[in-house]
Amino acid sequence: MRRYRVRVGRSGAQPANDEILDSQGGAATLAEAAYRRLRQDIVAGVFAPSQPLRLELLKQRYGLSFSPLREALNRLQTERLVATAPLRGFSVAPVSIEEMWDATETRILIECEALRRSIAHGDDDWEAGIVAAFHALDLQVRRKAAAGGIGDDELIALETRHQDFHRALIVRCRSRRLIDIADQLYVETQRYRLPTLAGQNPAASRDVALEHREIMEATLARRSDEAVALLAAHYRRTSTLVEAYMQNAPAK
């Protein structure tokens, strides 16, 4: 018997609530589920950069057939996480220091402009969203610091809240494109940032929480130039550390 649908059992006691998450993370189609899982695994380094992504392997790993996998890989290709050559299949997009800096500087260009516009147009809801996102992020950071280390699930939660905070800053820029490009570049840079978090100094020589707080405060005070400068410095500082890490353990 085949099992096509991810979302099953609608006729049961449960109401047909679209928000309920199933095992695939709420995806309505297998292709969507494959997209999310593949992206997650690439960013997390489950597949090493430049590694070929053989369809047979993916088929077994995810229990899916060719079609949804190919759809997912095609989408990831346009997002620069997957590389492909005609008739030679797919592979994880390679990494390099140059690409990392390109992603970083492009992100700075996009997000700084988006932040300026958000500061110009932001309303009370926008401010509340920033404060809330910062607080949620801060809680998770403290939890990590208290526990010393961090588990996989907690790392995912931390990363989600980190992205939510940075997105909350720019969400009122009134440009769908700026937000989408920023989201995409977040994932690209995340790929470089995550490996450095794994094998790293516990008490870093850097107070990331403070940087976030300063960005938030300048933003809420509507000091555009200062907020933008802090944001750019924040990203460049991270990338400098990542670069140093990559030079020690190159082409991981």
Add this chain to the structure above:
Amino acid sequence: MRRYRVRVGRSGAQPANDEILDSQGGAATLAEAAYRRLRQDIVAGVFAPSQPLRLELLKQRYGLSFSPLREALNRLQTERLVATAPLRGFSVAPVSIEEMWDATETRILIECEALRRSIAHGDDDWEAGIVAAFHALDLQVRRKAAAGGIGDDELIALETRHQDFHRALIVRCRSRRLIDIADQLYVETQRYRLPTLAGQNPAASRDVALEHREIMEATLARRSDEAVALLAAHYRRTSTLVEAYMQNAPAK
């Protein structure tokens, strides 16, 4: 008998030259060919905005099967030319004045930054490329003006050279991402621009060729601020005209 491959007859008298264009425009796979043809047809307005793209229809129109079509549609979705809702298929992305302006302003942000960097880093080859692209564009523009109207093939040639010119300006920006984003936004704005060219005033109240020449001259003279201002004004002027056109013939 099935015919899978686009590129056939390699064993014949012809050398195996990868640059030779076949009927699919040099695509090595059917999925790639489907991607190009679909994009072309969407931009050219063969499919109206918001129109559902039924797979059965596309299958007949392009003589392809589901798989390559779905791959193409998935890629076009991440490029904002196609919209999709899970289990409800694909449709042409809708158009609106707001979206047009968002695409325009984002493009200005990206291309102005890329132009500044190109001016900073450009070498002799870069300058030669700009001059060559401008000349090729100019020839085609004069050809159009001389003939009065323009055929479909000539319009495609004109658009290609137009894109080539604008790309030549920014090609030395040393950022793959800026160039890729600019390419994508070019296609998005092209969608809005093309319909206005079809039903339009012959001798427009605007000398586009002159605008191009001024942009080129400021660029070659390395006057960054002026070049960037001219480029932005160039794009905004076009979009203003497109907006006027759309308000007369809304939601075409």
Add this chain to the structure above:
DNA sequence: AAATATCTTTCTTTCGAAAATATGACATGC
């Protein structure tokens, strides 16, 4: 008549196999 349930039709999504290509090993000729 209105609301609800059931059926039909239409379309999307997924699968598994078939076809085509690339890759690498092996043999052959120079």
Add this chain to the structure above:
DNA sequence: GCATGTCATATTTTCGAAAGAAAGATATTT
């Protein structure tokens, strides 16, 4: 020994059909 051609295998790409969901039509109940 080196280049060239041929064959076997691994992999991608494509197809056609089957399964599953959505939308609309029809029947049934209140």
